[in-house]
Amino acid sequence: MFNIYCPYCEEHREEEEFHPKGQAHIQRPTDPDACSDKAWGDYLFFRDNPRGIHHELWVHAVGCRKFFNITRHTVSYAILETYKMGEQPTITAESLASEEKQGDVQVADGGLQTVGASDNSVSESKGAKV
Amino acid sequence: MQRYSGFGLVKHALSHHENWQRQWRNPTPKKEYDVIIVGGGGHGLATAYYLAKEHGITNVAVIEKGWLGGGNTARNTTIVRSNYLWDESAALYEHAMKLWEGLSQDINYNVMFSQRGVLNLGHTLQDMRDIQRRVNANRLNGIDGEVLDARGVQELVPIMDCSKRARYPVMGASWQPRAGVARHDAVAWGYARGADGHGVDLLQQTEVTGFKIVDGRVVGVHTNRGDIGAKTVGCVTAGNSSVLANMAGFNLPLESHPLQALVSEPLKPILDTVVMSNHVHGYISQSDKGDLVIGAGIDGYNGYGQRGSYPTVEHTLQAIVEMFPIFSRVRMNRQWGGIVDTCPDACPILSKTPVKGLYFNCGWGTGGFKATPGSGHAFAWSLAKGQMHPLAAPFSIDRFHSGALIDEHGAAGVAH
Ligand SMILES: Cc1cc2nc3c(=O)[nH]c(=O)nc-3n(C[C@H](O)[C@H](O)[C@H](O)COP(=O)(O)OP(=O)(O)OC[C@H]3O[C@@H](n4cnc5c(N)ncnc54)[C@H](O)[C@@H]3O)c2cc1C
Ligand SMILES: [Zn+2]
Numbered sequence: 001m002f003n004i005y006c007p008y009c010e011e012h013r014e015e016e017e018f019h020p021k022g023q024a025h026i027q028r029p030t031d032p033d034a035c036s037d038k039a040w041g042d043y044l045f046f047r048d049n050p051r052g053i054h055h056e057l058w059v060h061a062v063g064c065r066k067f068f069n070i071t072r073h074t075v076s077y078a079i080l081e082t083y084k085m086g087e088q089p090t091i092t093a094e095s096l097a098s099e100e101k102q103g104d105v106q107v108a109d110g111g112l113q114t115v116g117a118s119d120n121s122v123s124e125s126k127g128a129k130v
Numbered sequence: 131m132q133r134y135s136g137f138g139l140v141k142h143a144l145s146h147h148e149n150w151q152r153q154w155r156n157p158t159p160k161k162e163y164d165v166i167i168v169g170g171g172g173h174g175l176a177t178a179y180y181l182a183k184e185h186g187i188t189n190v191a192v193i194e195k196g197w198l199g200g201g202n203t204a205r206n207t208t209i210v211r212s213n214y215l216w217d218e219s220a221a222l223y224e225h226a227m228k229l230w231e232g233l234s235q236d237i238n239y240n241v242m243f244s245q246r247g248v249l250n251l252g253h254t255l256q257d258m259r260d261i262q263r264r265v266n267a268n269r270l271n272g273i274d275g276e277v278l279d280a281r282g283v284q285e286l287v288p289i290m291d292c293s294k295r296a297r298y299p300v301m302g303a304s305w306q307p308r309a310g311v312a313r314h315d316a317v318a319w320g321y322a323r324g325a326d327g328h329g330v331d332l333l334q335q336t337e338v339t340g341f342k343i344v345d346g347r348v349v350g351v352h353t354n355r356g357d358i359g360a361k362t363v364g365c366v367t368a369g370n371s372s373v374l375a376n377m378a379g380f381n382l383p384l385e386s387h388p389l390q391a392l393v394s395e396p397l398k399p400i401l402d403t404v405v406m407s408n409h410v411h412g413y414i415s416q417s418d419k420g421d422l423v424i425g426a427g428i429d430g431y432n433g434y435g436q437r438g439s440y441p442t443v444e445h446t447l448q449a450i451v452e453m454f455p456i457f458s459r460v461r462m463n464r465q466w467g468g469i470v471d472t473c474p475d476a477c478p479i480l481s482k483t484p485v486k487g488l489y490f491n492c493g494w495g496t497g498g499f500k501a502t503p504g505s506g507h508a509f510a511w512s513l514a515k516g517q518m519h520p521l522a523a524p525f526s527i528d529r530f531h532s533g534a535l536i537d538e539h540g541a542a543g544v545a546h
Contacts, residue, residue, distance in 0.1 A: 001440050016441045020431040022385070041531035045383040045474045049372035051434045074386070075434045 002077075004058070007084045008066045021057040023047045024069045051075060053093040058082075131327035134238055153319060154326035159333050162359035163191045165513055166351060167366060168338045168374065170194025172203040172314070173491055173498065174366035175321035175332075176506020177513070179237070182328030184507070185514035190330045191360070192322075193353060195337035199318030202368050203499065205436075205468035207391050207425045209404055209415065210500040211248045211309030213268045213275050214541040218524040219477055220271045225521055226504025227273075227308060233503055239320030241312045242418065246403050248309035249283060251453075253298040253409040260540055261304045268306075276305045287405060289456050297452060298410050311404060311415055311423075317502055341378045347486040348378075364489045364513050369434065369469025371492035380484050382492070383530045384471045387428040388438035389496055392446070392465040394457075396420030405453065408540075412449030421463060424450055428470060428496060437467045470495045475535040476542040480509055480522035489513060490527075497542050 002015040029035050029043055048054070054074050059067045071080045071089045080091045132138070132151045142150060165181060167174045170192045181187045194200075210230055212223035234240050252258040258277075265275040279302045284292040292300045326332055333355075340352040341363070350359035365374050369386045397420050406413035412426040426446035429438035443465060451458045473479060473493035478501070480491050491509045494501060508519040518526065529535055 015439055022432075037531045037533070041533075045530040046381050047383070047385055049382070049385050049432065051370070051373045051386075054432055056431065072431070074432050077433060077435055 002079065004070070004079065005082050006060045006063060006066075007068050007082050008064045009060065013060070013063060017060060017062045018058050019061045021059055021067070024055040024057040050093070053080070053091070053096065055089050055092075131323070134240075153323045154332055157331040157333070159191065159336065159353075159355055159358050160331065162350075163331070164189040164360065165362045165364065166190070166358060166360040167192045167364045168351065169201070169366040169368065169370075170196075170198045170318075170322070170332060170334065171201045171366065171368060172199065172317050172321065172502040173368075173494070173505045173509070174364075175199075175318055175325060176502050177364060177366060177491070177509045178325040178330045178332075178506075179321045179328070180507045180510035181514060182325055182330055185510060187514055188329040190325070191333055191358065192325065192330060193333050193336050193338055193351065193358070195335070197334055198322050198332065199315050202389075202468040202470060203318045203502075204315045205391065205466060206314055206499040207413070207415070207423050208311040208314045208417075208499060209248060209309070209406070209413070209497075210243070210312055211306050212273055212500070213248075213250070213264060213304060213306045213309070214538055215264050215267050216536050216538065217267075217271060218536050219538050219541070220268065220273055222478075222504055222508070222521050222525070223501055224271065224273050224504075225508065226501045229503035229507060230312065231308075233312075233317075233320075237320040237324040239316060239323060241316045241320055243310065243312040244418075245308050245310040246415075247286075247305060247307045248404040248406065249278075249286065249303040249305055251283070251303045251405065251407040251409070252301050253407065254301070257409055258301050261302065264541060265304050274306055274308050276307075278303045278305050286403060287401070289400060290405065290453055291455055300453075309404070311417075312499075313418075314499060317499075321502075321506070338374065339377070341485070341488065343378065343485055343488075346484075348488040362487050362489075362513055362516075364491060364509060366491045366509070368492060368494065368498070369471050371471050371490060375483070375490065378483065378485050378488055382479065382490070382527065383474055384479075384493055385432055386434055386469050386471055387431070388433040388435065388467045389425070389428045389470045390438045390442055390446070390465060390467040391423065391425040392443065392462050393417070393424065394422040394460045395463050397422065397460065407449065407453060410449045410452050412446050412453070414450055414454070422450075422457065422460060424462075428472065429467075434469055435467075436469055472496065474530070476538040477536040478505070478525055479527055480505070480512065480518065481526040481528075482518065483527065495542070 003012050005012050070082050071091050178192045212227040214220045252261045265277050268275040280292050280300050283303045337354045338351045342350040348363050375382045401416040404415040414424050472495040479493035508522045511519040
């Protein structure tokens with residue numbers, strides 16, 4: 001069960017008040033008619049599906065009903081930060097990876113999306129607000 | 131490979147069952163294979179089995195990071211049916227159904243396939259219209275199906291609350307008599323033993339960590355036990371497929387979600403069919419051991435953790451008790467989760483990829499167990515011939531750019 005901090009209500013509330021809405025920060029093409037089939041299909045159907053750090057959209061459905069973003073780890077499920085619409089995450093796979101490198105820890109390899117996303121780096125992450 | 135038979139059982143009883151042959155070897159990886167299958171779930175093992183049996187390709191390795199069947203294959207709720215709406219998916223699932231009907235004999239392993247029928251309940255007028263449409267489509271495709279009214283449902287399942295007092299009264303159902311359940315781990319083990327018997331190497335505790343790609347063509351894989359070569363690689367990795375695709379430099383239209391299930395304490399036989407409801411949102415059957423096998427929906431967030439949240443479990447059980455008040459005092463014994471690879475149109479991906487020689491079979495999401503034999507059969511054909519099997523061809527990744535989606539959200543409404 002998640003205990004989620006809503007950046008608008010400024011309170012922690014139980015998971016059941018919220019709905020996850022998938023990957024955050026997806027921009028609708030400014031001129032859909034000008035899109036190639038490839039670009040349009042990518043926009044509609046292709047999502048990052050990282051085993052590691054994920055930025056995702058949630059809605060506080062039975063609370064303030066506002067949308068906001070969460071940075072969450074998809075293996076440990078740890079919520080690393082929540083932030084308002086229009087804001088950018090402060091914790092990313094890359095930022096964690098560089099933290100790991102500084103600590104002389106070996107960076108997990110195996111694909112674009114798992115970089116630096118070991119469970120270790122998450123529990124030690126300092127930027128976590130919640 | 132020693133054949134199993136009634137006679138063998140008697141013979142081994144005389145030596146106190148101490149001389150049974152191991153079901154498969156534990157081989158050391160070779161440097162090079164003709165075909166590598168990544169993922170030792172049911173679909174991967176079936177692919178290896180049919181590659182060897184139907185196409186004579188036996189220099190094959192199945193590479194599994196954990197243990198055989200330890201992914202979704204032995205975590206699912208074992209429902210098998212083929213009553214899908216569209217021609218493409220109906221053909222693929224019905225192909226599997228026909229193989230299920232002879233599977234135990236074919237692989238000489240009792241998969242306990244039990245055709246006890248599946249009910250898909252309707253609780254609204256629109257549900258009933260959709261059911262009519264789907265059953266008619268099924269019958270045109272030669273798939274058995276009937277539309278039942280509430281009385282017909284009550285006759286089949288006397289313990290279900292089909293009264294008008296229910297919060298969401300049952301109006302009717304679709305009924306596929308040939309559908310049912312099978313023992314999921316026996317499916318993995320049976321295919322594994324069959325493949326091993328044909329000389330396929332089953333490499334457990336071996337994780338693929340990358341692909342060797344030269345001039346856009348796959349030539350092997352990196353693993354935690356060293357590099358292994360092959361010019362044909364089939365990835366059958368369910369919830370981890372996006373991770374593997376990224377290793378090969380492309381993306382898939384998948385999201386990985388936790389899907390949970392639970393079983394109760396064992397009860398005396400009380401439910402002899404499978405009951406599913408999209409609307410109240412839960413499904414239930416009773417295993418041969420007597421436990422109620424229960425499931426419902428995915429957790430809405432992305433997750434690779436093989437576990438989900440309690441509210442999902444609670445909603446699932448609410449739905450079951452709504453349909454079966456008689457079960458309200460039953461205690462649950464175990465609860466677990468798998469990682470399902472959901473696809474935007476609720477249909478799988480069986481496809482070539484931007485990397486030559488690299489094929490993917492994934493996106494089965496919440497409902498691929500039923501397809502295991504058909505998926506393995508068609509995928510093996512595709513790997514052997516270097517072109518997609520006619521039944522698999524409509525399920526190419528290209529459909530997400532061409533728009534030729536196969537929308538099975540209706541037939542796949544409750545996640546199983
Ligand atoms: C709770 C639950 C209930 C379900 N109920 C039903 C049902 O009633 N009916 C139905 O039809 N379907 C059901 N399903 C769906 C069904 O289980 C799956 O679609 C099906 O089993 C997928 O089989 P698979 O062989 O493709 O995947 P899996 O069995 O998941 O096998 C994939 C394998 O790949 C391995 N792997 C992953 N990454 C790597 C790597 N890098 N290197 C090596 N190996 C790797 C994994 O360890 C795993 O063993 C359910 C699923 C769940 C979770
Ligand atoms: Zn709020």
